[in-house]
Structures are given as C-alpha cells and as structure tokens.
Amino acid sequence: MLDLIHELWFLKRDILSDDFDRALFRLAQEVPMTIHEYPTGASCWTWRVPEKWTCHEAYLETLDGRRLLDYAHHPLHVVSYSLPFEGIVTRQELLAHLHVHPHLPEAIPYVFKYYDRDWGLCASQPLRDSLTDEVYRVVIRTTFEPGVLKVGEYVIQGESRQSFMLVAHLCHPGMVNDDLTGVVVGLDVARALLATEKPYYTYRVLILPETIGSVAYLSQHEDLIPEMVGGLFLEMLGNDSPHALQGSFQSDSQVDRCLVSALRGLDLYSYSAPYRSVINNDERQFNAPGVRVPMLSLSRVEPPGSPTRPYREYHSSLDTPDIVSQERLEASRQVVLSLLQTWERNQYVVNKFKGEVFCSGYGIWIDYRINPEGHRRLFEIMERCDGERTVADIATEIGISFQAVWEVVSLLQEKDLVWLSRVPSPTYPR
Amino acid sequence: MLDLIHELWFLKRDILSDDFDRALFRLAQEVPMTIHEYPTGASCWTWRVPEKWTCHEAYLETLDGRRLLDYAHHPLHVVSYSLPFEGIVTRQELLAHLHVHPHLPEAIPYVFKYYDRDWGLCASQPLRDSLTDEVYRVVIRTTFEPGVLKVGEYVIQGESRQSFMLVAHLCHPGMVNDDLTGVVVGLDVARALLATEKPYYTYRVLILPETIGSVAYLSQHEDLIPEMVGGLFLEMLGNDSPHALQGSFQSDSQVDRCLVSALRGLDLYSYSAPYRSVINNDERQFNAPGVRVPMLSLSRVEPPGSPTRPYREYHSSLDTPDIVSQERLEASRQVVLSLLQTWERNQYVVNKFKGEVFCSGYGIWIDYRINPEGHRRLFEIMERCDGERTVADIATEIGISFQAVWEVVSLLQEKDLVWLSRVPSPTYPR
Amino acid sequence: MLDLIHELWFLKRDILSDDFDRALFRLAQEVPMTIHEYPTGASCWTWRVPEKWTCHEAYLETLDGRRLLDYAHHPLHVVSYSLPFEGIVTRQELLAHLHVHPHLPEAIPYVFKYYDRDWGLCASQPLRDSLTDEVYRVVIRTTFEPGVLKVGEYVIQGESRQSFMLVAHLCHPGMVNDDLTGVVVGLDVARALLATEKPYYTYRVLILPETIGSVAYLSQHEDLIPEMVGGLFLEMLGNDSPHALQGSFQSDSQVDRCLVSALRGLDLYSYSAPYRSVINNDERQFNAPGVRVPMLSLSRVEPPGSPTRPYREYHSSLDTPDIVSQERLEASRQVVLSLLQTWERNQYVVNKFKGEVFCSGYGIWIDYRINPEGHRRLFEIMERCDGERTVADIATEIGISFQAVWEVVSLLQEKDLVWLSRVPSPTYPR
Secondary structure, eight states: OHHHHHHHTTSOOOSSSHHHHHHHHHHHTTSOOEEEEEETTOEETTEEOOOEEEEEEEEEEOTTOOEEEETTTOGGGBOBTOOOEEEEEEHHHHHHHEEOOSSOTTSOBOOBOSSSOOOOEEOOHHHHHTOOSSEEEEEEEEEEEOOEEEEEEEEEOOSSSOEEEEEEEOOSTTOSTTTHHHHHHHHHHHHHHHHSSOOSSEEEEEEEOTTHHHHHHHHTOGGGGGGEEEEEEEOOOSSSSOOEEEOOSSTTSHHHHHHHHHHHHHOTTOEEEOTTSSOOSTHHHHHSTTTOOOEEEEEOOOOTTOTTOSOTTTTBTTOSGGGOOHHHHHHHHHHHHHHHHHHHHOOEEEESOOSSOOHHHHTOOOOTTTOHHHHHHHHHHHTTOSSSOBHHHHHHHHTSOHHHHHHHHHHHHHTTSEEEESSOOOOOOO | OHHHHHHHTTSOOOSSSHHHHHHHHHHHTTSOOEEEEEETTOEETTEEOOOEEEEEEEEEEOTTOOEEEETTTOGGGBOBTOOOEEEEEEHHHHHHHEEOOSSOTTSOBOOBOSSSOOOOEEOOHHHHHTOOSSEEEEEEEEEEEOOEEEEEEEEEOOSSSOEEEEEEEOOSTTOSTTTHHHHHHHHHHHHHHHHSSOOSSEEEEEEEOTTHHHHHHHHHOGGGGGGEEEEEEEOOOSSSSOOEEEOOSSTTSHHHHHHHHHHHHHOTTOEEEOTTSSOOSTHHHHHSTTTOOOEEEEEOOOOTTOTTOSOTTTTBTTOSGGGOOHHHHHHHHHHHHHHHHHHHHOOEEEESOOSSOOHHHHTOOOOTTTOHHHHHHHHHHHTTOSSSOBHHHHHHHHTSOHHHHHHHHHHHHHTTSEEEESSOOOOOOO | OHHHHHHHTTSOOOSSSHHHHHHHHHHHTTSOOEEEEEETTOEETTEEOOOEEEEEEEEEEOTTOOEEEETTTOGGGBOBTOOOEEEEEEHHHHHHHEEOOSSOTTSOBOOBOSSSOOOOEEOOHHHHHTOOSSEEEEEEEEEEEOOEEEEEEEEEOOSSSOEEEEEEEOOSTTOSTTTHHHHHHHHHHHHHHHHSSOOSSEEEEEEEOTTHHHHHHHHTOGGGGGGEEEEEEEOOOSSSSOOEEEOOSSTTSHHHHHHHHHHHHHOTTOEEEOTTSSOOSTHHHHHSTTTOOOEEEEEOOOOTTOTTOSOTTTTBTTOSGGGOOHHHHHHHHHHHHHHHHHHHHOOEEEESOOSSOOHHHHTOOOOTTTOHHHHHHHHHHHTTOSSSOBHHHHHHHHTSOHHHHHHHHHHHHHTTSEEEESSOOOOOOO
C-alpha cells in the first residue's frame, strides 16, 4: 500500500482536475472499477458539479525577480480553486491573500475555496515574516473549464442485493494521511473480499472527491439507497494513533451495534464515539435526511482532548509519507476486514432448544467452580438466543465483544442447538 | 394591568359570591366574554356546585364593647365559607376558632373551609397574643343560599378547532398575586391575540373560581376535551421571582417540549420543573384521568429550597398591590405571548433536500474555522429535518432553545429547503 | 414445618433415588399431589433422564481394617452419582478422589457428578490431613439402574387457567436449608391457599429434583407453558439472612413489578436484585428461551459482598436443622403468601371519575397542611388511575410499595370511584 502512496501522493489531486483523474485511473489498474462521470454543471440534489480547475503556473517574486515561492515546488502553495491573478501588489494586499498554518509555522497550509472564490497563496510562517518589501509581483495562472467529476466504484457482488458501502476520498493535493491512506486500505480490502468466497452482502467501494463526490453518486443512484444497509467511511489510517470508530446518526442500528461491539474484540486501544464527535466527512451525506444510511467512520484520529486533533500534520505540507507506516496500514486493513466479517456473521440467533441446554451432554459445560466468569458468560449468551436478538444485540446487552458472543454461538451452531437467520424468528411461546 | 388590579383586589371574591360576579362582569367589559353559569347543587362529575356565601357582618369584641377585629376592615378576618355564629365564648373556645399565619405574625392568614365547615376568624399573631380576657363576644353573620358559579370564557377562534387553554382563577378575597395577576395577564394576552392575524389554534381563555370552576367547565364541555391539545395555567405573575414553568403530567408531550425549550430562549433566569413540583392549581383538573390535556403552569414561584415558597406573602393579607409591579406583569405577558408564538410555529420540519444542503450555494454556510459552534448547530439542526421531528423535538434532542432551532428552520424555509407540516411526513427512503 | 424437616433431612435424597421417592411420598401425605413420572432415558428437550443411583455401602479403611469414614454415618461421604470402586489405592490416588470443603475444614462437602462421572469420597480437612499411610482400602458399592424421576405437583385451581408456578427442589442428601426449607414453605403455602376462597389464578406447586426435574416437567407439559404467567422459586428460607428477591429475565414484567414493589412493603430488611445476581436455580429453566416464564426467586441469601455467600454452611454437612428456625420459616411463609396476595390483587385500575375526585365530598381528603406527604401520595396515585396502569405499575412509577398504593385503590373502590380490570381499559378521551 505504501508503494501506491509514494506513487500518487504528490499529484495535484484537486476535486476536478487532471491529476485526480490520473490517480483514479492508476487505481483502476489495481482493481476493476466502474468510473461514474458527472459533468460540470450537473445538478446533484441541492448541489452543482463545479468546473475543472487547473493551475498552470504560480509564484511570488520580489520586483527584482527573486522567486519567493513557486507552485512547481509544492501544490499547496496555491489555494485550491484560486482565481487567476497577475500583478504588482502592496505588501498589505499580499498578506491578505497569503495563508499560513495556524499552529505549524514550518508548514504550508492546505486552503481551499471551491465555491466562495478569491485568489490566494500559501506559505510557511517564516517566509511570510520575511516579507518586508513595499510591493511584490504575484502570478497565479489558473483556469476554470467544463470538466467531469469522477467516482470510482468497485462492486463485490454478494448473495443479497443489500449493500454495504465502503467510502474514501482521493482528493487533497500533495497530502497522504488525509485520505490517500483510506483509499489504499479500501482498495486492499476490496481485493481481499474478492479473493474470498461470495459474501452475503454486496460491497460497494467508492473512491471519490470529498462531499461533492458522494452527493453526485447518491443523487444519481437513488434507486440503490433503499438497498444500502450500512457503511463505513475510511479516513486517516496511516498515522500513529489508535483506531477511532465514529457511530452513525442512528446509533442503535444493527451496523452500529455490530461494529462497535466487534472493534472491542479487535483492538484493545481503540475507542468508539458518537456521530460527529470524531471527524466529519462523507459519512454525513449517507446519514443525512432523505438518505439515512447508517454509515460509521473508522480513522486514527487522536483521542478527545488532544490539542493536535485530528492529528498534528492535518491539512498541511507535513502530511507526507513520513507520517504513515505500512504496518499501520496493514493493521487498519485487518481491522476493516474483521469488522466486515462480523457484519457478515451478524444474524438473529434462533434456539432449537427449549429450557437450558444440557451442557454436559453436549460437552460444552464450563464448571463454575473453576471458571465462574466463563460459566456466567456462557449462560448469559445462551439465554438470549431466542430468535429476537442478533449476535450484535447480545454483545451490546451483555457488554462484551461481538467475537466473544460469536465463539459461543458458533459452538452452539456446531452442536445443532441454534441456527442463524437474517430476519427475526421469535420462539416466544405465546 | 395594575389599574385593573387596584380596582378589583379588595373585593370579597369568594368562589360563589356577589363580589366574584362583580369582578367578572368588570373584566367582561375589557374583552367580550361568554359567561357560563352553573347553579348551586349542579352535579359536575364527582363534585357539586356549593352555595353562594355572603358575610354580612362579622367582628370580635370584648364584653365591654371594644371591637378587636372587624370584617369591614379586611375580608380575610373571616374564614371563607365560615358558618354563622353569634355568642359569648370562652377565651379557650375562641382560640380554637381564631387562625393566625404560620410564619407571618403581622399578617391575617387566608383560611377557607368550603366543604368541611366550621365558624372561624383570622387575625394577626399580636392580636391573638393580646387576648387575655376570660370571655369574648363573637358575631359572624354569614348566609348560604342558592347561587350561580360563573366561568368567563374568551375565545380567539383559530383556523383549527384544536384548542389551547389559558386558565387563571379570579377567586381569593383581598389578595393580588394569587391570582389576580394571572387573570390580568391572561386578559391582556387575549387582547393581544385578537389584535394579530388569525392563529392556527383556537385559544380559550378561562377566568374562573379555583378547582370547582375548572371541574364545572370541563364536565359541561366534555365534547371539547378531545379538541384540547394543551394548555397553560397562569399563576402568581407579579411578585419578584423568576419565571417557573411546571411541566404537565405528560412530560413528553409536544406542548411540554415546545414550551420548555422555548422558555430557555426567552428568560435566562427562568427554570422548568416537573408536574406537581412547583405549585398545584387547576392544571390538575386538565391533566387528570379522563381529561388528560397536557397543561403546564407558568408562575413566579420561588426556586426549590426557598423557605418562603411559593412566595413570602402567599395566602395572607400581605398579598397586596405593593408586591406586584407593572413591569413584571408586562414581562410575564410577553413571555406568555412568546410561548404561544412558538406553539403556533411548532410543526414537523420536512426536508425538500436530500443529503446535506449545498450551504455555500444557498448562502447559508457558516465557516467552522470562524464559528465552530454555529457551524455545528446548523448541521445538527439540518440533519434532523426529516419530516418526523417537530421544531420542539429538534430543540429537545440537541438541548438548545426552540428559538435557536426556529432561526435556522426559518432560513431553510426561506431558501425553499424545507416545508412545515402539522402532521408527520417522513422522508425516510425505505 | 421444622418437624417435617427433622423427619426428612437425613434421607439420601439424590436426584433419582429411593430416598428421594420416600421423601416425596411422605410429603404427598401432607397435601394431595399428583406424582409425574419420567423414566430413565426419557428424552426431555436437550436432556435425558439419568439412571437411579444407589449407594449400598461405602467406606475408607487402613489396610489393617481401621475404618476412617463410612457412608452409613453421613450420606455426604460419597460423591452423589459416584461410580462404584473397590480396591487398594496409593495415598496419592486416594487424595485425587477425596474431596474437602474449600473453606469449612470441619465439614464434609457436598459433591455431585451426575453426568461427568468418576468415583469419589468426601471428608473433613483434618481427616484428609491425617492420611499418612502409603496405601488405603476403598470400598464404594454403588449401582446405576433404570429408575423413575418423580415430580410432585399440587394444583390450587383458580378461576382462570392462567397459572402461577411455585417451585422448590427436594433433592440434596443430608442437607436442610438447600432446599428442604423451600419445600416445606411451599407446601405450607399450598395448604394456606387451599384453605382460602378460590383464587383468580391457578397455582401450581412443584416439588422436584433440581434442574432435570424442571426440564422434565416443562418438556412434558409444553401445552401449559403459554398459560404460565409467572412464578417464584423458593430457596434457602430457614437461615439467618434477610429475604432476597431475585428478578426474572424479563425485569419489566407485571410479576416483577408486582413482587418487587410488594416486598418493599412487607420486609424492611429485604433486598431485590436482578436476574442471576443472587442465586441460580430452576427459575433458569422457566426463564429460558422457548419457555420465557418470568420466574423470580425468593431466598435468604446473604447480601452482595458477603464472603460466605450464599450462606456459610452451603453445600456442606453443616447445613443441618441447627441453622434453620421455625420462626424464620413462618416469616418466609407469610412473605410468600403476602406476595401471592398482591399478585392476585394486581389489576388495571380504571377510573369511574373524570378530573380530580371531590375528596371532601367522599370523605377521603388528606389535608396538605397537616400531612403533606399523605396528600401528595393520594393525588399521585389517583392521577394514575386511568385504566392503563396496574397497581404494580403505579407503585413502580411512584417508587412506593404495592401495599401503599393498594390501600388508596381499595378506598377508591369502596367509594365506587374505580373498578379493577384484568385487561387494560384506557379512559383517555381521544
């Protein structure tokens, strides 16, 4: 995954841009993707697809021709979707258009003005501080022209048309953790899913430009929305922080219960938190009114209270391959695959038995004198196998991991004591 | 409002009495009222309308003719609905019939015995302490005779037959805050409602004698009960305490959610509290079994823990015009009008949009870098506009004021992004 | 009750055994019982009825014939359902089969191996410590043969076929508190119920061997399960601890609400706790999937945190008649009878009145100036009499005892202000 990151990260992946397309086509060589196209001006619910933006050249010079910053050196030197501008400006006017990072003096910040437009440059704090001339020459040669917004979709067809959505955004020029990491993890997950036997759910992996990409896709696939049973946004997965799982707007949904109880069993240092409390991204479009797909988000955002949240290098030129590691990307890929595995497994557990099970007779007895905790858990799980509770419901009720419940349910299934059902099958006698 | 109070307060407004009628007829000159009449003995559910009571003369004298207290000086000197009595009584017998205030030595207490009758006088503690003679002469010339209980009703017809009830009690002789203040505020609110355009709900303002007045009205208007969607009792609104809003028996009703979240936005120093925890009055009849109209109560009762709760001068001769102010009456009138305005506005917010709104395109973007709190609130509100939640539901869920939600909803309505519905109109895609 | 205990306690009441039968037949002389029979090998849901077990003779000797322990002296000296064994064993092998009590050195422990079989003896710690010879002679002459599991059922027919189950277990050789006390209390309750007028519910008292007895009965009476509305397991009722009421799996059931709120009014020192948190017994079979009868359990288990929980002499030869008292058995019998009385009484309270009741007129007024708490409670109860709440619902909502609510409801019924209904009869006006 890190190789692909090295190959793509420095591309100028603005939301509609030649480099975005280049990156997407490169990914399409990795897995077979459908590329959905939405032309500039296309109406997407309340939105419109913006123009393609290109920055041909941009720099800041002293009047005697000393070049102070150059877009050729770093794509963040120009505000994404900056208006074109050429001219001699006073120091004061320049400073009003020259952005710096709020707390990383050495970094070039990432600034974008997709809709509320202006011209603008970005620089480090020391460079800004060194500007003492009365006037400077600014050259920003950008063009806005009709283009095509592109969304890559990779589908792993399951037995059911019910779909689980995996989404990551490919935009953000010259940056890595946000969110090229989510993209490469998502692709690797897709590859792994393809290699296994046919899943029950259909999985749709979407690689898109942030926000407008999701809105465009959803508005042009309204027929699919009722089939979307849940989703997971993949976000910032390479930096050095524990996994954070952000719940969906419908915190009580089966997807929420399943993934939250499953993460507990996967990663001791991870944490879960409510909707909108970790990091906001395209899961918002899926959770929104008129869509209401319960989409969670997995990231490596620093825990609440950290002063550098979401992570220190966020939205800056310091978000480079140096801050991500192949090891962490692989760990995240494994967490995602395990979460999806539990989602596949999350069914209603229907008892074939009545009363308590004759544990000794089935060889599943746990002696309470030797292992009181295990004994207690075994019985707490068995007594909830009633066709009205899923594995995730049982885990949530008892407050243990999905995996711990699954272990017992598997054993019961093996002993032909329960069966699993995709729909509730109550066995209540009245 | 204070003028009307000065005019009416010292009347002997016992529940069925000539002075009660006088006061009610005077109010009927202010706004056009229907006067409902219920004769003595009329059966009102489990109750019966009592007799009209008149005290013609009453006093306490020493045997040598020195008058110690006289009903002519203050209507509270005689227990309301006291039996007639004339005779020489021992000091001991007198004291058993001479009531004083439990913690205001200088005040004459308000004592009433409508149903469990006896003769009785009321005096200040010093007067009682000065009684050292062996015997005294008591004269109480009261009569009980068939009368007519009267309830004044002022109706502001709305578009809908669904009614919101505003109730205050006009009884209590020689007192002001309890509850002549509620009466004058209620009338002024009625006048203001009449002056505005036709409301959606019908408003019924009831001016009545406490308890039996509400029971009589409700029992004789059972057909109206199913149309009563909520109500507000107006109580003790002139004294120097913050506004207290007491919830209804159905604390989760739309009226409760609406008024409680609205008061937050109206009066910083106000407080809300559960049913029966602030002050008990006629809202009990409306909330009771077989009626179950969610009626809240607005008062200026002192906060919990105050030793003089509900207010220092309660049920005493110190409850005079001196303890109320025109300014506070007007503030309360404004609070009531604002609460009713939010009630009118409280509809289901139905999204015309799907996904998140293109805020920049609609000019409603709040930059999270500049105003993170405002940004967050905007999105928390928008994502709940789904045809299943009212403005009050959204305010209650997020824990902010009705007004703060309304501001955003109005903006969305103006931008044609939502519409308001009196009934749920879910837009959930499945 | 203590007489019966003295008569039966030392019998070798293993789950299928001649002594169990003897004890049950003796009890059948006290009350007319149906004895249900389930032969060895009979299939009971996931279980099979085990063989009858008899220990004809068993002892431990030194090689020179000194007898160290003898089954003839105490039935606990042999593991219940021990395999037969005869032979000379090394000290080491003997110790692997010689059980002692974990924290009562002087006691013989109660050890059973119904399904996972082995041979075994039990002794006090000092005896075990005194074994210094190299070899010993062991004689255990037990037989396993086809037998008949027996369940005694005593039915008090009520007006309704809906049944309330009272269950206690008669097994456990040579022990008293666990659970001969539950058995004798249950029988005495049955006798008392028979002596009163016909109850509304049918009561079924089951006397059975632990676990397999309940499973056998339920599996062979599946048709009765839908008629079982609740139950109470009777357990350890003679020792010196306060009453503990363990809730059912369905903690919100009417039976749970009724019994929990009733115990509060019966025994100040009692405590209630959730399902599985006090002591586990046959209530588990009734609460289990496919049965789901809300069965609570009443015991005298020591409070949480006690190091000797459930009680010091549990599962040992110290569980003798010395630790139980007739007084405590009678107190428990009275508690059970009172709980059943409240269960009989627990109906929906339907208001004949509307609005608040004219309390003075009905002579039920409580003056708030004299008894504010009583006044408040009276009104809190009356305002919940709406045909949608049972007595237990009202008690649970207000947080007072069933009895305190019942007192008021009885008064209201006497005054013809409410009637009681076995099904909800809402009087909500819309």
